[in-house]
Amino acid sequence: MTYITVNRISKKFKRRDQITEALRDVGIEIEQGTFVSLIGPSGCGKSTLLRIIGGLETADDGDIRVGGVTPIEAQSDKQFGFVPQAPALFPWRTVIENMRLPFEVNRKGGRQTPEQSEEAKELLRSVGLGEFLDAYPKELSGGMQQRVGIVRAFASGAPILLMDEPFSALDEITREMIRYQLVEIWEKHKKTVVFVTHSIREAVFLSDKIVVMSNRPGRISEIVDVDLPRPRSHELEETSEYQRYVHHIKGLLRERWEQ
Ligand SMILES: Nc1ncnc2c1ncn2[C@@H]1O[C@H](COP(=O)(O)OP(=O)(O)OP(=O)(O)O)[C@@H](O)[C@H]1O
Ligand SMILES: [Mg+2]
Structure with missing residues (x-):
């Protein structure tokens, strides 16, 4: 069942006489109880999109529904848990x-x-x-x-957890260990998670779906369904299937970078 629908949203920020177009025509459907990652270059609007979904920011155009209501209504109904970069x-x-x-x-x-x-x-x-x-x-x-x-x-x-690069301040080994613990907890609780990360390996390991975004103005390059078996453990990272997803997403991000 689709739980969060993001329908063609756009967002511009105005700062003095300068306008930054952060998001253009972004659409995503998020099923209830799935783990969805947002990945893309710095400044492409990932945090902005997460904040708009969570009702902390509003879009200029387009429409968002969270369980049939607006993000602001969902927020006042305590639907969101936020996990920021620093605890x-x-x-x-x-x-x-x-x-x-x-x-x-x-x-x-x-x-x-x-x-x-x-x-x-x-x-x-x-x-x-x-x-x-x-x-x-x-x-x-x-x-x-x-x-x-x-x-x-x-x-x-x-029921919905919004995580904005929650592991970015950690060293690589700690980050890996927490990733394994997060997947275990998530597989038990099956909350709907929207997770922002810069790590391709992390996104593939954790997600059911990865939203790959392009350079600013943030648009969607591709939505990748990650069809890897669960429960997931570190052995998965050795498989060629996993590597294929990593390679594919790396290619998408590189392509955008070169444009
Ligand atoms: N409150 C704001 N006022 C003005 N501009 C903003 C504001 N918030 C974000 N922006 C601009 O919108 C663009 C997208 O920012 P955002 O923080 O969403 O990017 P991001 O993808 O999360 O980047 P990063 O990976 O570096 O965290 C940037 O150009 C940023 O300068
Ligand atoms: Mg950000």
Whole structure:
């Protein structure tokens, strides 16, 4: 079932007398419970598109529906969980207290139920943070903090997760490990995810669908359905099928770069 429909949207930014055309005529259909990545050169409008889907920015033209309503309505209905580039954790709260944040922010006077609190702990254990429930963010490494941010989004109750390069501040090995943990969590919870990345390998490994975008103004070069088996683990990356997808997407991005 199509859950998010992006229909021919365009967006220009005006700064003094300069106009930047960020997106032109972009259309995507996202099925419920699928993992979709946005990839493309820097400045091609990936973050803008993500923000428009999440109701944080509006398009100039075109139409977006999220479960039949507008992004702004979906946002006020708590449909979205955001995972930014750097983990947005409150330094004065412990890990487990930070996990409660979406419930308190989203619903005035809201609280986690005992089941939700148990699920939050289970998610933290699944990414190796079971021993750190009472630790403060400054006592964790960058990668550990980012894991808290990711599992918090899964625990937040929001059916759609919007992730904007959540691994970009991490070193390569940590980034790989978190990618494997994310795929495991996602395969269990099957939320609808829109994920922005610059990493082709990451996009192929994680996604059901990859939206390849061109240089500014961001347009869609191709939408690639990734027909690789699940569950996915690191062995997949050794297969020729996986390599073929990586090669194909690299070709698309290179083609656009050369134009
Ligand atoms: N609030 C804004 N005001 C003016 N221009 C903006 C604004 N936000 C984005 N832009 C412009 O729109 C274009 C697309 O920006 P966007 O951040 O969406 O790109 P991106 O694909 O996410 O890039 P990156 O990969 O570097 O994060 C850029 O040229 C940027 O300068
Ligand atoms: Mg961006």
